[in-house]
Amino acid sequence: MNWDDETAPAAEERIVGAAAEGDDQAVEAALRPKDLAEFVGQEKVRQQLDLVLKAARQRGATADHVLLSGAPGLGKTTLSMIIAAEMNAPIRITSGPAIQHAGDLAAILSSLQEGEILFLDEIHRMSRPAEEMLYMAMEDFRVDVIVGKGPGATAIPLELPPFTLVGATTRAGLLPPPLRDRFGFTAHMEFYDPAELQRVIHRSAGLLDVEIDPDGAAEIAGRSRGTPRIANRLLRRVRDYAQVRADGRITREIAAAALRVYEVDSRGLDRLDRAVLEALLKLFGGGPVGLSTLAVAVGEERETVEEVAEPFLVREGLLARTPRGRVATPAAWAHLGLVPPQAAPPGGAARPGATGQQGLFGT
Numbered sequence: 001m002n003w004d005d006e007t008a009p010a011a012e013e014r015i016v017g018a019a020a021e022g023d024d025q026a027v028e029a030a031l032r033p034k035d036l037a038e039f040v041g042q043e044k045v046r047q048q049l050d051l052v053l054k055a056a057r058q059r060g061a062t063a064d065h066v067l068l069s070g071a072p073g074l075g076k077t078t079l080s081m082i083i084a085a086e087m088n089a090p091i092r093i094t095s096g097p098a099i100q101h102a103g104d105l106a107a108i109l110s111s112l113q114e115g116e117i118l119f120l121d122e123i124h125r126m127s128r129p130a131e132e133m134l135y136m137a138m139e140d141f142r143v144d145v146i147v148g149k150g151p152g153a154t155a156i157p158l159e160l161p162p163f164t165l166v167g168a169t170t171r172a173g174l175l176p177p178p179l180r181d182r183f184g185f186t187a188h189m190e191f192y193d194p195a196e197l198q199r200v201i202h203r204s205a206g207l208l209d210v211e212i213d214p215d216g217a218a219e220i221a222g223r224s225r226g227t228p229r230i231a232n233r234l235l236r237r238v239r240d241y242a243q244v245r246a247d248g249r250i251t252r253e254i255a256a257a258a259l260r261v262y263e264v265d266s267r268g269l270d271r272l273d274r275a276v277l278e279a280l281l282k283l284f285g286g287g288p289v290g291l292s293t294l295a296v297a298v299g300e301e302r303e304t305v306e307e308v309a310e311p312f313l314v315r316e317g318l319l320a321r322t323p324r325g326r327v328a329t330p331a332a333w334a335h336l337g338l339v340p341p342q343a344a345p346p347g348g349a350a351r352p353g354a355t356g357q358q359g360l361f362g363t
């Protein structure tokens, strides 16, 4: 899957977009778990990382370099900060696109303290020369700084203090093998199941001082697309609704009513996702239909349909991309409360008007 799909430009304005938005950042800082015990879910990653860090602490050494891969909003930045906290080490945060020249990287590396954690987000987007410098830095804690140009250029070796690189990527497959191989520990972060998201929501509600029923948390969790960042964002919008329209407490009914206002349905589909699905079912009998035709039908760019709406619909098993075009699955018909043509009574096609829309947003 193409994880970056969820960060495509049009996805940024969506309440169910996985990329961080402007007002997320300050709140996210307040909601970040501070240690491994507080970090919800990702059991395997947590157990393995716990061993890696404990062993390093016992040896009095810096931890091995760590590569975290997974979709946006699953907790990679949070985990890098936890690594620093568990190692009692300072952390420096930067990203691949910010390092365009090898010199940028040399400047950062040479100013690290011993044992410092260097968090490099979007490591797959670093420039090639910087990437090559990183190989030597990771392996030998040394870089060659080139001084001068042409035949007179000389490489001056620069010793670095031992440090731990924590690389984060949405696409581990894009990393060149020599870079991937230099990480001592690689963790792949999975989407969270509803029970885990419910725990994330309860924890965040506590920190935000919001009263929430277990059913209210479950309702939000089911619409959060497996992603803690989305769960926290939906929680904040539901909190607003509960405060303005009710007594502030979040129940299942309040959560469903609030998310109806924001057009997030019972499976976490938003207006665009549903428009695509509805066009596919109602106008094209469930497909197959070409991407361009589908895009025209919903009045969106081809890229928006392909990169913003489709990845989640595919992940949810509602839409399939086939060589003949886009096809709806039986689950898509069921979700929109429509009858597939082959199951329609004799003489009657699919009943385009017979939607169960009211049910989609919950009660």
Ligand SMILES: Nc1ncnc2c1ncn2[C@@H]1O[C@H](COP(=O)(O)OP(=O)(O)OP(=O)(O)O)[C@@H](O)[C@H]1O
Pocket: 018, 019, 020, 027, 028, 029, 031, 032, 033, 038, 039, 040, 041, 042, 071, 072, 073, 074, 075, 076, 077, 078, 079, 121, 200, 228, 229, 232
């Ligand atoms: N396991 C978790 N338990 C509790 N909260 C979490 C967990 N994972 C993520 N969060 C919350 O979700 C938000 C987003 O997490 P974070 O910024 O770490 O994601 P990310 O994977 O680094 O995203 P990106 O790839 O966009 O940088 C944070 O507010 C964090 O508190």
